[in-house]
Amino acid sequence: MEKIRKILEIGKELSTQTNISYLLEDILSVSRELTNADAGSIYMKKDDKLYFEIIQNDTLKIYMGGRNKKIEWPPLSIYSNGKENTHMVAVLSAIKQKSFNIPDVYENKQFDFSGTKKFDASTGYRSKSMLVIPLINHKQETIGVLQLINKKEGKKIIPFNKDDEEITLSLSSQAAVSITKQKLIEELQNFIESFINVIAKAVDEKSKYTGNHIQKVTILADIFSHAINEDSEYFKDVTYDKNFLKQIKIAALLHDIGKITTDPRVMDKATKLEATIDRIDIISERVEILKRDMILEGDEKSISQLEEDFKFLKEVNIGGEFLGDDKITRIDKIKSKYRYKLGDEEVSILRDEEAEMLKIRRGTLSQKEREHIQRHALMTLEMLSSMPFPNEYKEITHIASNHHEKLNCKGYPRNLCAKDLTLEDRMLAICDIFEALTASDRPYKKPKKLSEVFKIMQFMVKDNEIDEKLFNFFLNKKIWKKYTSYLKPEQIDID
Ligand SMILES: [Fe+2]
Ligand SMILES: [Fe+2]
CATH class of the missing domain: 1.10.3210.10 (Hypothetical protein af1432)
Structure with a gap:
């Protein structure tokens, strides 16, 4: 009864926990609790490698990954020299999508447990019974491996039984679905946020x-x-x-x-007359034509006044300060005063729309x-x-x-x-x-x-x-x- 309650509980947790790492930690804890395992670990598969995500060992009081400190151990390679590393039980479980129930790893001849033995030698632990279960998602892909170690019965270590296998299998298939769902949500969120960033950068670049x-x-x-x-x-x-x-x-x-x-x-308009080019340069050319006409007509004394007026237009064009009525009147006066011949017509050095632009009172933008x-x-x-x-x-x-x-x-x-x-x-x-x-x-x-x-x-x-x-x-x-x-x-x- 207690076991069923636990399974239901974890089912609820699986559907609400949004942090994948915490989710994995809880899955391992509950699996160990239900099977009475002293230790265990979860690997996640990424790019042909199995990465340690969670490690727990009650006897050694080792708890890593999840809410605890990150695991720095190197991952297991699924392939080496182009061949599958089938001598490692976690790798074979991932590749074949098969569970393995090993009563005593020291007596097992099928797999290489040198890594486990090395760990035991350095910690004084004795790894014995082991249950290895693949985590398979709804698309029948392996996403990780769950490993339980040393089933306890009082002080004794005994092999995992059929019930343990079944409970862990059902738990792991639920877990795989939740992990895949959560990963999908995270990937989509990442995609949307990166997309938003790209658009924002593009607008800034404009x-x-x-x-x-x-x-x-x-x-x-x-x-x-x-x-x-x-x-x-x-x-x-x-x-x-x-x-x-x-x-x-x-x-x-x-x-x-x-x-x-x-x-x-x-957006980037720096002066009042800026279009694809700043039209003040065109006005400057007209001023030159007018000056030449003045010289030809012997009216050289008007040139300095024209230069003065053009200097004023150039200042106004920048739009640096507020334009008062006096300056608006001066622009109108300049427009009607300075005219030159263009073909048969006589035109002002300021076109209507140019004068209107120059008369913008604040800044450089027209209405x-x-x-x-x-x-x-x-x-x-x-x-x-x-x-x-x-x-x-x-x-x-x-x-x-x-x-x-x-x-x-x-x-x-x-x-x-x-x-x-x-x-x-x-x-x-x-x-x-x-x-x-x-x-x-x-x-x-x-x-x-x-x-x-x-x-x-x-x-x-x-x-x-x-x-x-x-x-x-x-x-x-x-x-x-x-x-x-x-x-x-x-x-x-x-x-
Ligand atoms: Fe804005
Ligand atoms: Fe803005």
Whole structure:
């Protein structure tokens, strides 16, 4: 009765344990308990080798693998010099998928037990009875071997009997199914996570300036979420389990996946007139034509004014500072003032769309271009929403897609408000902003010092764009310190 209860118990454990190594440890423990074996081991098969996974010996008090220390012993080779190593009982059991019940290994002539004897000599142990069972999965492949040693009856060591064989066999076939299932899950998870990493790297590669943005946001999100988890002051009620932390990391890796659809010329636009080339160079050529005309007409005194005006256009093109009304008026004046002959027509040195671009008040992007860039957040949302994430990944989509939303409802793509945004959504938004503000890989901008970055973010808190508590935690608990290796030394002007 007790045995049946144990078998049922391990059956339950087999279906819930997700750590393969722990699973193997429990299988060996229960097998030994049910058969009264003093010792035992489990090998797992990989690339034509049998690797020691678990070793247990009650008499010698040796417990290795599983929850105990890792086993460093060398594996058994299934082949040597192209031939099967059939003189080793574990190998033969794996190859032939056969069980072996040996009453006394010292008297057995079929197999080579020199390794066992060497172990005995060094420890004073005496290996005697042995039961060797192959672990076979649902595809009839050998995945490992289970070995039980020295069945006890009081102080005596006796051979394993038919019952022991049957119990161990039924246990091992259940175990093989669970191990295979768990391996399949792990392999699939590994595949998905590697795939996500590849996509994230590809998006990072698209822009020559914002190079490692996604990688760095992911590092920051990982630091931030672990800090929240460990904090007992600001977020004492928040605890993340391992899976939630993983989802935050994956969400960070995927947050800009929508940039796959963004035109890289717009993404990296360094000046207002940059298209495939910077059109300021074309304007410069027109200025030269105009200068030549001025010389021909004897109007040389206008040249210095033209040069002055062109210098102004070049400055405005960089988009370094906010453009006031006076400068907008000056661009219009330049447009109507400087004209030259092109065929039969007289044209301005500034085309309509060039003038419009130069009149961009902040940054280098036109409204249309800004909308194009912002579309990536909508694309992230649409792409992730169309993916059938399993239940344990259900937080990823909203954390990844809401990184440009603001508490004051003025963000994008959905104009969500504070009530719609979870703590993790808000956290990733802060990571995204902090990385963008501290990034030093944009050649046309000097990296900002931390004091400036925090000042800007403080304004964002004031304008109800980002979460105040998270920001204060990040700043006051100095979470950012764990990220300083990604900053330039000259940026770190606070401590
Ligand atoms: Fe983004
Ligand atoms: Fe981003």
